Amino acid sequence: MDWLHPAVITCFLLTEKMLRPVQHRTLLQRAAPAIKKETPSRARLVGGSSVIGSFSLVGSTSQLLTCSALPNSAVSHTSEAGKTQLQSKWKAPTSGKLNNIEFRATFVRNYTTFWVGVKSAQITYNGTATGAGSSNSTSSSISSAGCGSSKTCVSQPSDCDPSTNSNCYFMSATPLSSGSEFTFEISGRAAGYISIGFSDDKSMGNDDIYICGKDKNGVIQLQHAFSTGTTTPTTITLGNVTVLSTSENNGVISCSFTSRNTISTTRSSTPSNSYYIFIANGATNNGLIAMHTTTPLISSAKVDITKTQTLGTASGLPSIIKAHGCLMLIAWMTTGSMGMLIARFLKRAAPGQRFCGKDFWFVAHVSLMFLSVVATIIAFILIFSYEKDWSGGAHPVLGCLVMILSFAQPIGAMFRCSPQEERRFIFNWAHAINALAIKGLAVAAIFTGLLLVDSSDSQWMPKVMGGFVAWEAVLFLCQDFYHKYSQKDMEDVDGVGTGLLLLLLFFVGNLAFLVALLVGIGKA
Structure with a gap:
């Protein structure tokens, strides 16, 4: 369509x-x-x-x-x-x-x-087309002037002015004298479209949406849509709408329009003036909108657009999404990484150490990996119970692969043969390769997830994750070099020394990166 x-x-x-x-x-x-x-x-x-x-x-x-x-x-x-x-x-x-x-x-x-x-696009008497949505169009007249006095405004960052800040995501609603007519303004940096939605809750679905974006010819147009679930919104007739201006200037897309349409989050519901307001942006492909690349900005409370006010901030992630992200970070940045490191190095650094009749390294490895799998399962259930649909993109694909391989890893370990068996090496290699695949996919899933939730200009959370990957790689190499060196002098391997010190250093650095990202998700 x-x-x-x-x-x-x-x-x-x-x-x-x-x-x-x-x-x-x-x-x-x-x-x-x-x-x-x-x-x-x-x-x-x-x-x-x-x-x-x-x-x-x-x-x-x-x-x-x-x-x-x-x-x-x-x-x-x-x-x-x-x-x-x-x-x-x-x-x-x-x-x-x-x-x-x-x-x-x-x-x-x-x-x-x-x-x-x-x-058509509107033209003025001097021949200027206000609907010409090219990078050469005049800058938008949309500004924060009148916010709180004559119009209701929602913006991110707080109290930003789109006329002076190109990184300002902004919407306003000005009630007109009739009481049933409003002038809306939308502005924000976007690859293809910027949109606003009116919703009864903070979840996508049954939302009244206006989309300001590029058509097949790259011209900025206004479109009216209605969302059902988390799938692509269905376009509906524009209705009683008068487009006042549309523009694209240096990547900032803007629309202003007057609407006499009744805002309704369900086709048969009683109209209301109080809604959660969403601001989303993304790319367009041949005139079709793509899924938004970041989590939509959502007003912190329901907004009555008939009463002028200013919302200083717009909240983003629901708590259940934050919980999903935190669990996956803990599982594959800390418990999973520590479990793999212990299995690889501790059994050589502390041979013969026993706990409950088992080698200490084995007990620690199994316990940590068990926690990783449990955290992954809980995070998997949380996000699907929230979305109730397939959201698309690379992140859910990577997450599902991590879940499948993580679930298969302990099942395969339960059926392993004894260490003395001639073909034990098959299990050892399969177990190690699967673990490496899980680790790589988990890191990729975390990167794509952080890109979705980090709306900051600096995109600092993916950068912190990049620092963690580099830190982990350096510590793994240090452990490898140490054990290869110590094998030349068996007396150097005493179960305490440098190997355990490197393990402790890895844990402390790992914890620092983890805490930074957990704080970032909490504030997202």
Whole structure:
């Protein structure tokens, strides 16, 4: 399904100076399959009902019509043959007060499929297209002026101003005199779209959404959508919405619009003015929105948009997601890493040490790996009970692989043969290779997870994780070098010495990195 209407009205300025009258070439285009019919295209003042200006023909496939007793005030096709575009020229009137102008047209594919009142990007009298969503468009007029006095604002960082801070994620709602009409503003840095959602809770699903993003041609357009579960929102008709401006400037996408639509989180629910407000952003692919790359910003409490206020901060991660992340960090940064290190080195550093009739290294290894598997299972259950769906992306794929291999590791160990068996080496190699695969996948899953939850400009949490990986690699190499060196002099291996000191050093450094990331997730 296309994200936007399958027909677009594009305006091209023909004059280079602010002359009167101003001329534009209009292009009715992009139909797949081809549009069979097209009712007259007209120019109106934004918010008005009277047609203005006059058209002239470009080519022989169109004809001029008289509308509202004004000759040449509308243009249409000359045949029912399928067509992919229809061009004409439009000239502004030479008198009268002109405000923003838009072109409207109705496209008919067949008797059951048609689009009524498709609007072009708005143009001003000096010929500037406000809907031209390119990197060369003028900067957005959206700002924090009036927050708390005339409009409700939600922003991240707290109290940021989108007119001066390009890293400000911002939305505002200004109630108009009618009480049922609001002017909304959206602004934020994004690869393809910035969106706001109105929800009864802090979970995605049954949300009323407005998306400000790039269409197939890279033009910024406004779209209305409704989400069901955590799947891609379903586009719905724009309804009683007047687009005031759209822009993209140096990667910052902005839209402002007036809406008379009733905000409803379920199609049949009683309307309310209090909602949790979501701000999300992500990429678009050929006009289709992709999953947001970071956790959406969510207002800390329900917001009544009829009462002006300023929310200084927007909260992000729900507690259950934080718990999932913390458990996975503990499992594969600390208990899992320590368990692997002990199995590899402690049995050589402290041979013959017994606990409960078993080698001490074996008891420590089994205990730590058991904790890792249990923590992974709990984290796995938590996140799926919260999402209740497949969210997509690399992170859940990596997480599922970690869960499967982690569950298989102790099962395989239960059926291992005795150390004296001739084929014991098969188990040893399989156990070691599976452990290495789990470790690599777990590290990748943690990196992708941190990228999802870290909304800071510096992205410091993945960098801390990178430091941990480097620290772990250095300590593993130190342990290897030490034991290879000590094997030359067997008296040097006394069960205490340098090997245990390196193990203790690894644990202390590991704990420091872990605490830093746990604090980061807690504040995310």
